[in-house]
Amino acid sequence: MKHEPLSKEQIIEILDEYLEVEFSFVKNELPAEQIVTLPRHQQKYILNLVKRVADTNIELAYQLACNCVYALEATDTDMVEEWAMTATDIYDRKGLFPAMSVIRDLDHFISTAHERAHGSMFDEEVSVLLPFLHGLSGRKLKLQSAEHTYTDTETIYLPPVMAVFSDEKDNFLLYKATVAHHWAQIHFGTFRTDLSRLDDTDLMKFSSLETIRLDACIKRELPGLHRQMQALRDKQMTAEADTLPTDIIDALSAPGADVNTTLDVLKKVSHKDSPVSRCYQGMINIGAVIETMNRRIEREKVLFRVALSELTRELDRVSEAEDKPEAGGKPEFGLKKKNENEPLSASNSQLEYEGDLIAPPENVRQLMRSIIIDFGEVPPEYLVAAGPGEYDLSVFDSGLKPEDVWQGTYHEEGAQLYNEWNYKRQHYHKNWCVLREIEVQPLYDSFVEDTLNKHSGLLKSLRNTFEYLRGEDKLLKRQPHGDDVDIDAVVEAHADVKSGMEMTNRLFTKMHKEERNVAVIFMVDMSGSTKGWINQAERESLILLSEVIEILGDRYAIYGFSGMTRKRCELFRIKAFDDTYDEEVKARISNIQPYDYTRMGVFIRHVIRHFSEVEASTKLLITLSDGKPDDYDTYRGDYGVEDTRQALFEARRDGIHSFCITIDEEARDYLPHMYGAANYTVIDNVATLPLKVSDIYRRLTT
Amino acid sequence: MKTKVLKPEEHFIKDEPYYLPIGEEISVFESAYKQQLPVLLKGPTGCGKTRFMEHMAWRLKRPLITVSCHDDLTASDLVGRFLITSGETTWVDGPLASAVRHGAICYLDEIVEARKDTTVVIHPLADDRRVLPMEKIGELLEAPPEFCLAISYNPGYQSVMKDLKQSTRQRFVALEFDYPDPELETEIIIQETDIDAETARLLVKFAHMTRDLKGSGLDEGASTRLLVHAAKLIHDGISPIIACETAIAQSITDDHDMLVAMSELSSSLF
Numbered sequence: 001m002k003h004e005p006l007s008k009e010q011i012i013e014i015l016d017e018y019l020e021v022e023f024s025f026v027k028n029e030l031p032a033e034q035i036v037t038l039p040r041h042q043q044k045y046i047l048n049l050v051k052r053v054a055d056t057n058i059e060l061a062y063q064l065a066c067n068c069v070y071a072l073e074a075t076d077t078d079m080v081e082e083w084a085m086t087a088t089d090i091y092d093r094k095g096l097f098p099a100m101s102v103i104r105d106l107d108h109f110i111s112t113a114h115e116r117a118h119g120s121m122f123d124e125e126v127s128v129l130l131p132f133l134h135g136l137s138g139r140k141l142k143l144q145s146a147e148h149t150y151t152d153t154e155t156i157y158l159p160p161v162m163a164v165f166s167d168e169k170d171n172f173l174l175y176k177a178t179v180a181h182h183w184a185q186i187h188f189g190t191f192r193t194d195l196s197r198l199d200d201t202d203l204m205k206f207s208s209l210e211t212i213r214l215d216a217c218i219k220r221e222l223p224g225l226h227r228q229m230q231a232l233r234d235k236q237m238t239a240e241a242d243t244l245p246t247d248i249i250d251a252l253s254a255p256g257a258d259v260n261t262t263l264d265v266l267k268k269v270s271h272k273d274s275p276v277s278r279c280y281q282g283m284i285n286i287g288a289v290i291e292t293m294n295r296r297i298e299r300e301k302v303l304f305r306v307a308l309s310e311l312t313r314e315l316d317r318v319s320e321a322e323d324k325p326e327a328g329g330k331p332e333f334g335l336k337k338k339n340e341n342e343p344l345s346a347s348n349s350q351l352e353y354e355g356d357l358i359a360p361p362e363n364v365r366q367l368m369r370s371i372i373i374d375f376g377e378v379p380p381e382y383l384v385a386a387g388p389g390e391y392d393l394s395v396f397d398s399g400l401k402p403e404d405v406w407q408g409t410y411h412e413e414g415a416q417l418y419n420e421w422n423y424k425r426q427h428y429h430k431n432w433c434v435l436r437e438i439e440v441q442p443l444y445d446s447f448v449e450d451t452l453n454k455h456s457g458l459l460k461s462l463r464n465t466f467e468y469l470r471g472e473d474k475l476l477k478r479q480p481h482g483d484d485v486d487i488d489a490v491v492e493a494h495a496d497v498k499s500g501m502e503m504t505n506r507l508f509t510k511m512h513k514e515e516r517n518v519a520v521i522f523m524v525d526m527s528g529s530t531k532g533w534i535n536q537a538e539r540e541s542l543i544l545l546s547e548v549i550e551i552l553g554d555r556y557a558i559y560g561f562s563g564m565t566r567k568r569c570e571l572f573r574i575k576a577f578d579d580t581y582d583e584e585v586k587a588r589i590s591n592i593q594p595y596d597y598t599r600m601g602v603f604i605r606h607v608i609r610h611f612s613e614v615e616a617s618t619k620l621l622i623t624l625s626d627g628k629p630d631d632y633d634t635y636r637g638d639y640g641v642e643d644t645r646q647a648l649f650e651a652r653r654d655g656i657h658s659f660c661i662t663i664d665e666e667a668r669d670y671l672p673h674m675y676g677a678a679n680y681t682v683i684d685n686v687a688t689l690p691l692k693v694s695d696i697y698r699r700l701t702t
Numbered sequence: 703m704k705t706k707v708l709k710p711e712e713h714f715i716k717d718e719p720y721y722l723p724i725g726e727e728i729s730v731f732e733s734a735y736k737q738q739l740p741v742l743l744k745g746p747t748g749c750g751k752t753r754f755m756e757h758m759a760w761r762l763k764r765p766l767i768t769v770s771c772h773d774d775l776t777a778s779d780l781v782g783r784f785l786i787t788s789g790e791t792t793w794v795d796g797p798l799a800s801a802v803r804h805g806a807i808c809y810l811d812e813i814v815e816a817r818k819d820t821t822v823v824i825h826p827l828a829d830d831r832r833v834l835p836m837e838k839i840g841e842l843l844e845a846p847p848e849f850c851l852a853i854s855y856n857p858g859y860q861s862v863m864k865d866l867k868q869s870t871r872q873r874f875v876a877l878e879f880d881y882p883d884p885e886l887e888t889e890i891i892i893q894e895t896d897i898d899a900e901t902a903r904l905l906v907k908f909a910h911m912t913r914d915l916k917g918s919g920l921d922e923g924a925s926t927r928l929l930v931h932a933a934k935l936i937h938d939g940i941s942p943i944i945a946c947e948t949a950i951a952q953s954i955t956d957d958h959d960m961l962v963a964m965s966e967l968s969s970s971l972f
Contacts, residue, residue: 131919131963135911136970176966224943225970339885483778485791 006043008036015065018051024058031065042072049084055424056088057096063103071106075113083109085427092429119163120171129158129179136183136222139370143179149282151182152292153191153374164279165235177229177280180222184214185284189376191293193259195286202266207284208275209252210262212244215278216253229280236279244275258376297374301382304367308333309385311364315353333383344377418605420566423642433602435569440560442587451543455690459544462694466548475509482508518554518701519577519616521607524592525625526560526572531594534626534663537686541624541693542574542589546581548694554701555614558585561603562595565633569602570595577614600629600640604647604658611656619656620700624693627664645674659700661693712804713765721750721757722890724882731758734875735850740828742871743854745879748925750890751854754879755809764848765806767797771816777823781836793839802827802834805848813853814866821870827851828873881926884910890926895933901942904971905929908946911967912954919960924950942972 006014008029015021015028035043046068054061064084071080083106091099102109122145130143133156146157156179162171185191190210198206219226248265251257269275334352337344349372351360360368371378417431452459476482478489486509493503522545524538542558549556557579560572574592575585604621611619629640648658660671660680671680683692734741735758743751752768759766769780782796801808813821826833828851834843853874855866881887884906891902906929913923932949936942946968951961 127959128962128966131915131960132966134919135915135963135967137911137914176970180970222970224968224972228969338883483776483783485784 005036005038005040008032011035011043011047014047015050018047018054019058019062019065020054024062026058026062028065031062031068034069035065038069038072045077046072049081052425053084053088055422056091057099059096060087060091060099060103063100067103067106074106075110079110079113085425088425088427089430092432116161116163118166118168118171119161120168120175122158122160122162122175125172125175129175132176133179133183136180136187139186139373141183141186148285149178149182150285150288151185151282152285152288153186154292154296156182165232170232170235173228174232174279177225177232178282180218180225180229181211181214181278181280182282184218185210186373188214188217189259189373190214190284191259191289192374192376193263195284196290198286203284203286204277205269205275206262206266207281208277209248209265209269210259211278211281212249212275213252213257213259213262216255216257219253220255229278232279244269293374296370300367300371300374302386304364304371304382305384305386307361307364307367308383309387311358311360312353312385315358333385335378335383344372349378416606418602420601421643421646423639423646433566433569433599435571435602435606437571437573437606440572440574440588440591442584443591444583444587445590447539447590448543448586451540451690452547455540455544458691459547462544462548462691463551465698466551466694476512477509478504478506479508479510480505482510484509516552516554516701517617518552518620519611519614519618520549520554520556520620520622520697520701521610522556522558523603523607523621523623524558524560524574525598525623525627526562526592526595527598527626527630528562528594528596529598530626533686535592535594537689538624539589539592541690542592543586544690545694545697546575546585546589549697550581552701555616557610558589559603559607560592561600562597563599563602563631564596565631566599566602566635569599571603571606577610597631597635598625598627598629599631599635600625601643601647604644604651608647608651608654608656611651611654618701619654621651621656621658622697622700623658623660624689625660625662625664627662627667628670641670641674648674657700659696661689661696663689714763715756715760715766718760719753719756720890720893721753722882722886722893724879724886727754727877727879728758728761730875730877732762735762738832738847738850739875740851740853740873742874742876743852743879744857744876745854746881746922746925747856748927749879749881750926751879752809752811755807755852755854759807762807762850764850765801765804766809767801767806768809768811769797770811771813771820773815773817775816775820777820778838780820780823781834782838784838798824798827799834799836799843802843802845802849805846807850807852810851810853812855813870814855821867824851824853825870825873828870881909881913881923887926887929891929891933894930895937897933897937901936901972902933904942905933905936905946908950908968908971912950912964915960915963919957919963920955922954924954928953943968946972 011032012028015032019026019028021028035046038046046065049068050061050065053064064087068080071083083102086109087099087102090102122143126143126145133141133143139154141151142155144155144157145160147159148157149159150157158175158178162175162178164174165171195203195206215226215229218229248269251261251265254261332354334355335344336350336352336357338348338350349368350357351364351368352358368378371382415434415436418433418435419428419430420432421428477486479486486507489504489507493507497503522542524542530538546556546558555577556575557577558574560574561570562572563569572592574588575581579585600623607621611621628637629644630636631640635643651658658675658679660667660675661683662671662680663683663686665682665684667680667682671682674680681692681696683689731741731754743754745751755766755768769775778796780796780798782794782799784791785794795803798808798810800806810816810824823834826835827845832845832849834845835841836843882890884903887906887909888899888902891897891905892899895902897905909924909926909929912920916923928950932942932945935945935949940948943965947961947965951964951968955961955964
């Protein structure tokens with residue numbers, strides 16, 4: 001009886017529950033009729049899958065239920081699972097409609113399966129391609145996935161999947177070749193001339209001819225890559241062959257050829273000699289190039305000239321002691337090649353000021369590099385330092401201040417993205433939470449002083465206790481190595497030798513300093529629910545804690561967290577590891593305020609990143625909280641608890657110990673599940689928080 | 703049986719260690735030596751600081767005593783300690799004391815690795831007093847004019863814990879070292895390994911690629927020393943791509959994606 005297939009009624013009942021039929025009004029007869037035909041284990045599998053998808057979207061799950069019998073017939077369970085998960089992923093990123101089309105168009109999904117199996121995915125390869133691109137030197141370019149392959153001279157756009165070849169390795173190579181080709185376009189000056197007057201046919205032809213020139217450049221600079229690109233080309237070109245006369249190819253491949261050579265050649269090439277396009281060639285998006293270049297050129301000119309004027313002031317200050325430069329006239333700079341025989345490049349140029357060679361600071365060097373890439377030189381008008389007040393630099397401040405994120409158009413620029421765990425789906429939402437770090441403005445009031453006065457007795461005793469904990473010198477006796485002779489040991493050893501026994505080598509004393517190597521981050525709940533005395537107690541605790549940790553010399557950082565929905569998670573920086581505990585930090589603690597909600601997982605993941613930047617044998621994350629993780633959207637109940645738990649797992653994997661101090665009396669129900677049985681404390685009386693926090697810290701770190 | 707005792711204070715470097723000057727460092731060092739000023743060498747790892755010291759020791763015809771500092775290095779490791787021989791205690795000079803006694807060049811490599819209290823013992827030696835107090839035997843050792851103190855450190859670590867104290871660093875003439883220009887670096891590799899010029903040039907180019915990645919995934923780029931290692935492997939018949947991976951990429955990072963990216967870069971070059 002147990003293994004009998006479910007009846008149609010039973011299936012409808014289950015589906016009604018999963019698909020929340022009271023609210024969604026979907027008709028479950030249709031899918032149930034199909035599912036009932038399946039054997040029991042497949043029924044179970046499908047229903048489970050429907051449940052997981054239903055958590056994301058009911059409609060999506062309904063469509064899945066309707067299509068899954070057909071799917072099981074057409075393919076295997078692995079593929080069906082992938083199909084469902086791809087749909088939910090697409091739902092996350094693009095919304096319901098594109099996700100539905102994945103579910104409906106199963107045949108397409110299956111037919112492109114080979115593409116996904118053998119193709120190379122942008123998301124997976126970007127972590128390799130980006131350092132590769134940066135290693136190729138030049139401007140720090142960005143990579144982004146897009147429908148068409150092109151570059152706007154700051155970003156290289158690549159297709160999300162590369163599946164031209166049947167072998168995954170070749171497809172990755174094609175990515176690499178495409179990246180290198182577009183890098184070469186920028187680096188070897190394809191855009192140093194005005195291409196906007198070419199019509200579409202000419203532009204395509206130009207693009208192919210230019211590719212021949214760039215290939216030759218790559219051959220000279222990166223012979224290994226050129227061989228790989230050649231191999232790709234051979235695989236691609238089976239039928240078509242270049243009909244170009246060799247003299248044209250030679251002209252383009254000559255070492256001195258530049259973009260104007262290509263333009264000259266373009267005029268000579270007749271219609272029948274159309275060059276073949278390469279698999280990595282992409283397209284030239286002249287509109288995007290011009291727009292980006294104009295913006296950058298204007299900006300860099302200003303920045304460069306302002307930087308030069310700063311440099312002038314600095315240099316003049318140095319030389320003032322020797323002789324005063326004549327007043328009047330803007331100071332001029334010059335550019336000189338280091339090696340006269342080589343073409344001008346960022347590494348082959350030196351900056352001169354009034355005839356002397358100078359070493360420009362890093363920012364000037366980077367600007368110079370970028371300018372040389374755009375023009376092949378630094379134009380003379382750039383080499384004049386800006387006069388006072390000539391430019392308003394604030395125009396070029398990107399203006400993307402974190403606190404302005406909700407003003408004007410919404411964007412995720414400048415923020416960090418983190419995954420979030422969905423326990424129902426048993427899968428991460430990729431790049432789900434948008435996190436920004438915001439500095440807390442210092443508030444200089446009497447809070448710190450009041451706190452120190454209020455708790456002066458407590459502080460005194462805390463100081464004593466912590467003083468005691470501080471690394472003490474200990475004299476270790478009978479050591480094999482040490483600073484001094486341990487006379488007792490020597491006498492004993494001497495006696496041993498006399499009596500014919502073997503002498504020990506432990507004859508020294510050694511001063512041993514117990515060094516504390518602790519790095520700790522305090523995460524303070526700044527959600528709206530802490531308003532009032534909880535907030536007050538939190539701030540007081542932080543002041544006392546900072547006072548005593550200073551005695552110990554441990555490295556510590558303090559962050560507050562709050563946010564509303566996954567699109568606005570804000571981590572408030574109160575004290576970073578490198579900040580000293582000064583008036584400003586105290587004033588920031590005093591300005592800790594309650595804001596919105598508590599979406600915890602994302603903050604823990606971010607803090608893990610902070611921890612990876614410090615070296616310490618003990619890494620400790622202490623969270624001060626007043627309740628369960630909770631956010632405005634779906635981040636409630638089990639979802640929030642499970643995501644936080646998953647984030648804490650990730651922390652533990654990185655060697656970070658987590659501890660939670662809470663005042664939520666119900667915390668015993670969920671904290672053991674999140675932090676583990678021994679890693680939390682519930683404080684019943686908020687007023688004792690300042691004392692308790694310091695005390696707990698002492699216990700944890702000894 | 704007679705144990706062989708290594709006496710670095712009597713060891714003079716006979717053959718010229720290969721060193722290609724980048725700037726004025728040789729003349730500055732010679733001048734500092736003449737004026738009895740201590741010298742601080744700054745620079746990233748593997749850029750030639752230790753080789754420079756060997757070269758200078760050879761040039762000045764003084765023995766070179768090198769101490770590689772570590773966090774367990776105590777003051778008595780430098781100054782000296784009592785040992786017991788045939789039932790009696792005898793004093794044995796540490797490397798610093800014996801360098802002072804013999805007028806040698808004492809080179810404390812990676813000084814920031816030593817404990818802070820250790821570095822303080824060099825203070826009286828590093829200013830105009832030029833003395834080494836040896837409290838345990840009640841002796842004040844005066845340094846002869848030939849004695850020279852040199853220390854090195856790598857400012858790139860950027861750790862609060864591993865910074866040189868102002869009171870220490872402000873006693874030294876500081877020489878900054880960096881990786882040499884591409885042409886010089888190529889020449890160094892050719893000199894050190896007899897490799898062909900083209901491969902050397904490509905190796906240097908690869909090094910620059912990794913140095914460009916500093917900050918975007920790498921803590922340090924490939925040092926000249928690593929390039930020499932790779933070149934030696936290549937010279938011995940290992941393929942350049944494998945040599946770059948084993949001698950360079952694997953030595954500077956454990957990050958998987960970074961390793962793949964670097965091997966893509968090296969395969970682009972060779």
